[in-house]
Amino acid sequence: AQKITQTQPGMFVQEKEAVTLDCTYDTSDQSYGLFWYKQPSSGEMIFLIYQGSYDEQNATEGRYSLNFQKARKSANLVISASQLGDSAMYFCAMRGGMDSSYKLIFGSGTRLLVRP
Amino acid sequence: DTGVSQNPRHKITKRGQNVTFRCDPISEHNRLYWYRQTLGQGPEFLTYFQNEAQLEKSRLLSDRFSAERPKGSFSTLEIQRTEQGDSAMYLCASSSHEGAGGRSPLHFGNGTRLTVT
Numbered sequence: 001a002q003k004i005t006q007t008q009p010g011m012f013v014q015e016k017e018a019v020t021l022d023c024t025y026d027t028s029d030q031s032y033g034l035f036w037y038k039q040p041s042s043g044e045m046i047f048l049i050y051q052g053s054y055d056e057q058n059a060t061e062g063r064y065s066l067n068f069q070k071a072r073k074s075a076n077l078v079i080s081a082s083q084l085g086d087s088a089m090y091f092c093a094m095r096g097g098m099d100s101s102y103k104l105i106f107g108s109g110t111r112l113l114v115r116p
Numbered sequence: 117d118t119g120v121s122q123n124p125r126h127k128i129t130k131r132g133q134n135v136t137f138r139c140d141p142i143s144e145h146n147r148l149y150w151y152r153q154t155l156g157q158g159p160e161f162l163t164y165f166q167n168e169a170q171l172e173k174s175r176l177l178s179d180r181f182s183a184e185r186p187k188g189s190f191s192t193l194e195i196q197r198t199e200q201g202d203s204a205m206y207l208c209a210s211s212s213h214e215g216a217g218g219r220s221p222l223h224f225g226n227g228t229r230l231t232v233t
Contacts, residue, residue, distance in 0.1 A: 004158075006158075031218075032218075033218045033219060035221055037224075042226065043205060043226050043227045043229070044224060044225070044226045044227070045159070045207065045209070045222075045224035046224075047221040047222075047223070050219055050221060052218070052219060091158050091159070093158075095218055097218060101147075101164045101166075101171060101172050102147060102211060102213055102218065102220070102222075103149060103161050103164055103172070103222075104159075104161075104222055105161070106158030106159050106160070107158050108156070108157055108158050109156075109157070109158050
């Protein structure tokens with residue numbers, strides 16, 4: 001079974017600064033995928049970034065990057081140059097490589113507030 | 117690609133009533149998922165369809181819950197004899213893994229927020 005742990009219920013960051021949101025995971029699968037989603041107050045889940053367990057490089061998508069440390073089973077999201085519009089809930093999720101459903105298992109999330 | 121559409125956006129019902137939600141996935145996606153999200157928590161998997169076949173159900177999906185995807189396109193989630201504990205956001209997602217396999221994300225709708233009074 002897969003499990004995602006996000007230990008930061010809430011985070012503050014000053015506009016234009018970088019912030020790291022923590023995510024640790026547990027799985028017995030050798031192959032798996034890690035995802036980050038953003039959920040603004042409107043409720044929609046917005047896909048941000050993906051990291052495969054066999055990817056050699058850390059994933060990057062614009063201002064988002066993933067600090068993937070496989071031995072530590074962590075996949076932290078780094079947001080650079082924070083903007084006011086980044087204020088939202090952020091969820092880490094994983095997909096097991098042996099799961100033919102391709103469903104995602106989510107953590108409990110981190111609420112990020114960007115201060116002007 | 118018009119995205120995943122869910123209706124209604126909000127539903128208020130009295131305890132004991134039945135409710136039904138609809139999800140229209142992205143048209144070329146053959147996989148459809150229902151999740152439930154309570155306040156302050158991450159989405160929890162409920163059930164999954166591949167085309168019209170319901171292939172997996174979570175233990176969270178009690179006998180009062182039923183989901184269908186009759187023609188492999190839109191899906192409905194029905195809750196019978198609603199209870200206050202059913203109050204939550206119900207999210208639908210779709211995906212296609214042709215070619216990309218496990219790298220493809222789930223694409224979510226805006227959800228239906230259910231309040232049981």
